[in-house]
Amino acid sequence: MKVNQLSVFLENQPGALSAPCRLLAEAGINIQTFALADTQQFGILRLIVPEWQKAKELLEKNGFVVRVTEVVALEVPDRPGGLLALLEVIEQARVNVEYVYAFTAKQDNQGLMLFRFDNPDAAIRALQANQINIVGTVGLFKRMGT
Amino acid sequence: MIKHHEPGPFHPASAMDFLPPEQLRDIQFNRLKDMVQWAYDNVGLFRKRMMGLTLTPADLKSLDDIVKLPFTVKTDLRDAYPFGLFASSMREIVRFHASSGTTGKPIVVAYTQEDVNDWARAMVRSFAACGVHAGDIIQNAYGYGLFTGGLGAHYGAEAIGASVIPISGGNTDRQIMVMKDFGVTAICCTPSYFLHLIERAAELGVDLKELPLRTGVLGAEPWTESMRQRIETESGIKAYDIYGLSEIVGPGVAMECLHQTGPHIFEDMFYPEIIDPQTGQPLPDGSEGELVLTTLCKRAMPMIRYRTRDITSLAADWCPCGRTLRRICRISRRSDDMLIIRGVNLYPSQIEAALLKVEGTLPHYQIIVDREKGLDTLEVQVEVTPEVFSDTVGGMERLQARLTHSIMSITGLHADVRLVAPRTLQRSEGKAKRVLDKRQM
Numbered sequence: 001m002k003v004n005q006l007s008v009f010l011e012n013q014p015g016a017l018s019a020p021c022r023l024l025a026e027a028g029i030n031i032q033t034f035a036l037a038d039t040q041q042f043g044i045l046r047l048i049v050p051e052w053q054k055a056k057e058l059l060e061k062n063g064f065v066v067r068v069t070e071v072v073a074l075e076v077p078d079r080p081g082g083l084l085a086l087l088e089v090i091e092q093a094r095v096n097v098e099y100v101y102a103f104t105a106k107q108d109n110q111g112l113m114l115f116r117f118d119n120p121d122a123a124i125r126a127l128q129a130n131q132i133n134i135v136g137t138v139g140l141f142k143r144m145g146t
Numbered sequence: 147m148i149k150h151h152e153p154g155p156f157h158p159a160s161a162m163d164f165l166p167p168e169q170l171r172d173i174q175f176n177r178l179k180d181m182v183q184w185a186y187d188n189v190g191l192f193r194k195r196m197m198g199l200t201l202t203p204a205d206l207k208s209l210d211d212i213v214k215l216p217f218t219v220k221t222d223l224r225d226a227y228p229f230g231l232f233a234s235s236m237r238e239i240v241r242f243h244a245s246s247g248t249t250g251k252p253i254v255v256a257y258t259q260e261d262v263n264d265w266a267r268a269m270v271r272s273f274a275a276c277g278v279h280a281g282d283i284i285q286n287a288y289g290y291g292l293f294t295g296g297l298g299a300h301y302g303a304e305a306i307g308a309s310v311i312p313i314s315g316g317n318t319d320r321q322i323m324v325m326k327d328f329g330v331t332a333i334c335c336t337p338s339y340f341l342h343l344i345e346r347a348a349e350l351g352v353d354l355k356e357l358p359l360r361t362g363v364l365g366a367e368p369w370t371e372s373m374r375q376r377i378e379t380e381s382g383i384k385a386y387d388i389y390g391l392s393e394i395v396g397p398g399v400a401m402e403c404l405h406q407t408g409p410h411i412f413e414d415m416f417y418p419e420i421i422d423p424q425t426g427q428p429l430p431d432g433s434e435g436e437l438v439l440t441t442l443c444k445r446a447m448p449m450i451r452y453r454t455r456d457i458t459s460l461a462a463d464w465c466p467c468g469r470t471l472r473r474i475c476r477i478s479r480r481s482d483d484m485l486i487i488r489g490v491n492l493y494p495s496q497i498e499a500a501l502l503k504v505e506g507t508l509p510h511y512q513i514i515v516d517r518e519k520g521l522d523t524l525e526v527q528v529e530v531t532p533e534v535f536s537d538t539v540g541g542m543e544r545l546q547a548r549l550t551h552s553i554m555s556i557t558g559l560h561a562d563v564r565l566v567a568p569r570t571l572q573r574s575e576g577k578a579k580r581v582l583d584k585r586q587m
Contacts, residue, residue: 005537007535007537009535009568010567011567011570037538038539039539039542041565042542042565044537044538044539046537063568064568065531065532065535065567065568066532066535067532067535067536067537069537098540099538116538
């Protein structure tokens with residue numbers, strides 16, 4: 001149900017972002033999507049990759065601090081109000097959204113977004129009860145064509 | 147404005163500064179005997195150590211016999227927290243102060259009413275030595291509270307009959323406004339803070355040379371002759387070095403006279419020695435070594451042969467002021483790792499205790515000290531570990547806030563906590579270089 005996302009701590013300096021990208025590129029690991037949260041001093045790089053365990057080991061071996069977080073991939077109808085309907089379900093269930101980012105790929109007029117919830121299980125229950133499609137890992141990478 | 151730097155009227159308390167040497171030594175020896183008896187009778191740790199050396203107070207037959215007595219060190223005060231070294235009962239103690247310990251707990255010191263009066267008298271002698279007198283308007287910018295600087299200077303300033311502004315530290319713009327509007331003639335603060343005041347005043351279009359301010363009683367941190375030159379040239383004041391430490395009494399252990407030849411120790415109250423820090427052997431006047439001090443009057447918390455960790459030498463040669471009190475030469479360094487930041491003592495081990503309290507384990511860290519526009523800055527870089535890494539920015543910011551708060555509560559200092567990537571801080575074989583002090587004195 002849930003997707004494993006890697007977060008990597010980066011100092012806010014030139015070359016900080018390319019370093020992990022270089023490592024993954026040289027190992028032939030493709031980044032499906034990513035987000036970069038920034039503060040003045042540091043950033044948190046969030047990555048979705050097909051072989052997350054391999055990627056985590058690789059990054060840690062090279063001195064990076066990596067955390068694995070479970071996020072939920074949701075289909076979002078690509079029309080006005082599409083996201084709103086989904087958010088209303090979440091709010092009703094009193095679940096908080098910590099952060100969100102999107103995949104660029106689209107399929108059948110559905111966008112694909114990744115949600116980090118403070119209570120993923122409660123979110124999933126509420127979403128399923130409202131017939132919102134949760135995309136698991138297998139479905140995810142089928143879409144990506146990997 | 148022409149500023150006059152004069153001795154001012156002679157204060158009776160200063161009479162003790164000019165005693166003939168033999169008379170001074172007599173007084174010191176009699177007081178030392180009393181003090182050792184008092185500590186022996188009332189301080190368990192001291193009596194235990196004396197018995198361990200098979201010594202009694204009667205074995206003190208001359209001042210030179212002081213070298214037979216055991217030393218007191220900082221860890222004794224730490225281990226005795228809070229009241230283990232007190233000789234007086236709580237009913238007789240009228241004041242507490244505290245200063246930085248090497249761990250999470252502070253060093254606690256105490257005073258009877260007589261101790262408070264003696265301290266005020268030492269401060270009166272300090273002010274008198276540099277020409278401050280009744281009629282002066284004194285701005286006391288040393289921190290008031292547990293720190294000995296604020297109240298120490300305050301009681302002395304009132305006792306000499308000056309008009310005291312208890313402004314304490316901080317709020318520089320207000321300090322300058324008060325200095326100008328109240329017609330302040332003398333200021334008490336740290337030398338680096340005074341430099342900061344000069345810079346800020348210039349930004350505000352205030353020229354300190356045009357104000358009646360003529361005297362600075364500056365201390366609580368080491369400072370160089372070139373800093374003094376800069377202070378005096380840019381403000382027109384005469385800046386005098388005051389020395390003290392909470393374990394002994396606070397400010398007023400030693401003070402420069404008008405001739406600025408190094409602080410005269412009020413050695414009828416605080417007996418000085420210089421020792422070799424490695425061997426503990428006494429060294430003659432003029433040799434550089436660790437300053438050791440013995441309180442000759444204090445009741446609540448007597449200190450016998452306290453190792454200050456300050457490296458200096460004693461000058462016994464004649465000073466133009468005529469005082470027969472030996473002078474401390476400029477303190478060049480310490481024999482431990484203590485830092486002084488904005489006048490506050492800081493041990494790297496306190497930072498370690500603060501980090502450990504938040505994270506449960508000790509991450510790699512580095513302390514970076516610098517000085518901007520006269521003000522000391524403190525940055526603590528902390529490597530992020532997998533245990534504390536959160537996937538949300540809020541989580542990391544909360545970590546940063548907890549670390550900052552922990553450092554503040556243990557040290558009393560605000561530190562900029564900077565989270566850094568792992569393996570970016572210097573490692574070394576053996577003891578890593580934890581402190582980078584970039585301040586150019």
